[in-house]
Amino acid sequence: MGILRKGVFDGFEGKTGPLVGRKVNGKSVISAAQHKTTKPRIQAQIDQQLKFALVTNFLKRFKRLIAVGFANVKHRNAFNAAVKYNFRNIIRGVSPDYSIDYSKLVYSRGCLAGAYSPSVTVGSDKLIISWLPHAQSQLNQHSDKASFLVYCPDKQLTVILERAVNRAALQFELELPVGLMGLPLHVYMSFVSINGKEVSNSMYLGIF
CATH class of the missing domain: 2.60.40.10 (Immunoglobulins)
Known part of the structure; x- marks a missing residue:
């Protein structure tokens, strides 16, 4: 996960491809999108x-x-x-x-x-x-x-x-x-x- 301070992604929110952007405490944060697991629950x-x-x-x-x-x-x-x-x-x-x-x-x-x-x-x-x-x-x-x-x-x-x-x-x-x-x-x-x-x-x- 990276915190974006400048650049073309600054302010990006929502999902695009494998990335998810959101605001956390006024900062733009990007993380990988979660994927459904096919593994059986323990x-x-x-x-x-x-x-x-x-x-x-x-x-x-x-x-x-x-x-x-x-x-x-x-x-x-x-x-x-x-x-x-x-x-x-x-x-x-x-x-x-x-x-x-x-x-x-x-x-x-x-x-x-x-x-x-x-x-x-x-x-x-x-x-x-x-x-x-x-x-x-x-x-x-x-x-x-x-x-x-x-x-x-x-x-x-x-x-x-x-x-x-x-x-x-x-x-x-x-x-x-x-x-x-x-x-x-x-x-x-x-x-x-x-x-x-x-x-x-x-x-x-x-x-x-």
């Missing part, structure tokens, strides 16, 4: 593609939460940052039978304090999510807002409640859609500061 490449597709398709369900929870990652789109982080942690199984370890899902990463000693009680048509009080600090304010996520693998159904209640409330009653009670439900929660600039790590509260 198993490692196939496995990577299977894992990547599995993670991205799963995380798309939680884009609203990820847009806030990974917003502070530098030099990376929030969703791409979430894919990169979860890709390393969330996959289980062996090729080609990969699956998601729901307990490892992380949709938010930040420096706010998480819920202190959270617990979940199952009601007739709702989940009662509680946590204990903890001393206020710069990263633990009564005004922080709690968000909740419930995922039902059997129905592939997601329930999301964003900024549903203040940290000081110490409890939230999460009403469930009809038909979810009695099915396995994975429950998560996180906090976001009142100005929306800081978030906590999301917490997996268990399966109920």
Whole structure:
């Protein structure tokens, strides 16, 4: 690859013959055109593609939460940052039978304090999510807002409640859609500061 500073090709963009020209940081850059390979993909490449597709398709369900929870990652789109982080942690199984370890899902990463000693009680048509009080600090304010996520693998159904209640409330009653009670439900929660600039790590509260 050559960077063209002067000459007849200066400013050349697009493809011509075996060459491709483009602008990178204001400079004209030329490189060889890529060619389709006829070589069969090795198993490692196939496995990577299977894992990547599995993670991205799963995380798309939680884009609203990820847009806030990974917003502070530098030099990376929030969703791409979430894919990169979860890709390393969330996959289980062996090729080609990969699956998601729901307990490892992380949709938010930040420096706010998480819920202190959270617990979940199952009601007739709702989940009662509680946590204990903890001393206020710069990263633990009564005004922080709690968000909740419930995922039902059997129905592939997601329930999301964003900024549903203040940290000081110490409890939230999460009403469930009809038909979810009695099915396995994975429950998560996180906090976001009142100005929306800081978030906590999301917490997996268990399966109920």
